[in-house]
Amino acid sequence: MVSFCALVPGLASAQSSQFGVRGLGAPGRMLSAHAVGSAGAFGLFDGESSLNPAALTTLPTLTAAFTALQDYRHVENPAGTASVRESRFPQLGIGGPLKGLPLALGISFSNYTSRDFTLATSDEILLRGVAVPVSDTFSSRGGLSDLRFAGAYKLGGAWVVGGSLHLITGSNRITSARSFADATFLTARQSSEISYAGVGFDVGVVRTFGPNFSLAAVARSDGHVAVDRDSARVAQVDLPYTFGFGVRWHPRPSVEVATNMIARTWSGANSDLLAQGGTGSENTVQVAVGAELVPDLKHPNRRPIRFGARYGTLPFVLVAGDQPTEFGVSVGSGIRFAQQRAGIDLGLEHVWRSAGDYSERTFLVTLGVTIRP
Numbered sequence: 001m002v003s004f005c006a007l008v009p010g011l012a013s014a015q016s017s018q019f020g021v022r023g024l025g026a027p028g029r030m031l032s033a034h035a036v037g038s039a040g041a042f043g044l045f046d047g048e049s050s051l052n053p054a055a056l057t058t059l060p061t062l063t064a065a066f067t068a069l070q071d072y073r074h075v076e077n078p079a080g081t082a083s084v085r086e087s088r089f090p091q092l093g094i095g096g097p098l099k100g101l102p103l104a105l106g107i108s109f110s111n112y113t114s115r116d117f118t119l120a121t122s123d124e125i126l127l128r129g130v131a132v133p134v135s136d137t138f139s140s141r142g143g144l145s146d147l148r149f150a151g152a153y154k155l156g157g158a159w160v161v162g163g164s165l166h167l168i169t170g171s172n173r174i175t176s177a178r179s180f181a182d183a184t185f186l187t188a189r190q191s192s193e194i195s196y197a198g199v200g201f202d203v204g205v206v207r208t209f210g211p212n213f214s215l216a217a218v219a220r221s222d223g224h225v226a227v228d229r230d231s232a233r234v235a236q237v238d239l240p241y242t243f244g245f246g247v248r249w250h251p252r253p254s255v256e257v258a259t260n261m262i263a264r265t266w267s268g269a270n271s272d273l274l275a276q277g278g279t280g281s282e283n284t285v286q287v288a289v290g291a292e293l294v295p296d297l298k299h300p301n302r303r304p305i306r307f308g309a310r311y312g313t314l315p316f317v318l319v320a321g322d323q324p325t326e327f328g329v330s331v332g333s334g335i336r337f338a339q340q341r342a343g344i345d346l347g348l349e350h351v352w353r354s355a356g357d358y359s360e361r362t363f364l365v366t367l368g369v370t371i372r373p
Contacts, residue, residue: 037332
């Protein structure tokens, strides 16, 4: 059985990014559709996202938010080119303030990593002294998910502190098959299931300086994840520490801008992945800047204009020594109706990822539905 993290992507088709084939998969962003429209720049201040527990106090009342993602991707690598699609539901959450108390609670379910792919290669092998063409496929379906239990508390009028407990779980259903050009040989198949389990926690803070300026920060530790294959322990992989810092500024009543930087210490998993035959992992940094414009101040929640850009690095390398990078631009908008008790947000992103001979262009459509009963 090929090691679960030692794959060389000769992609035939894929659901998740080819940059998530190795390691634990392509990392999720844990953002609501509202935050995606500004490239994630407001993520540390957004109560519908799962980045900062202190942001829960921005929810005016009990709020349920559901996010769906459609991914259209063009992939290029040494094996050729392909156009693929993917559908995911990366973010689901419910939370809000407790009546009469400076306290907000929430629970969310987020995509931690995605590892959906199918790889295909062809070759010739000698069977009984005769060269026989063979085709091999290796597929994975699944990834890691993050179940978060969070709370936030207001300290006076300027400070908000929060904390979360994260349960990290998931599985990969792995299937490999070899078929032969000679029909006298039967197709060989093998399957297994890889499961994951881990626990993490984080603390976050938001500090406001008057009505027009605020800062946010978060620190998170995810410990390690235990890896089992068919109920037998095969590995333990260290998960990253996360550190984030954000700034939000309201220079005019109709304009709001934000920026943030989020760093993750994925290099902690490097030795664990190398021990499993992979190419290892590296630390990552994500930087985003964005803005929101309100055309009608009397109805600020009716079709605001959001836009932004982001740049970052990805943790799991395809070729040793060549860390993948990504750059994306976003636009978005939304509307609230039913006396502000329901809403729809839309975010559109165009993302470029590359590392050496591997590249992809991705168009992401994120739809969010918000209900406040």
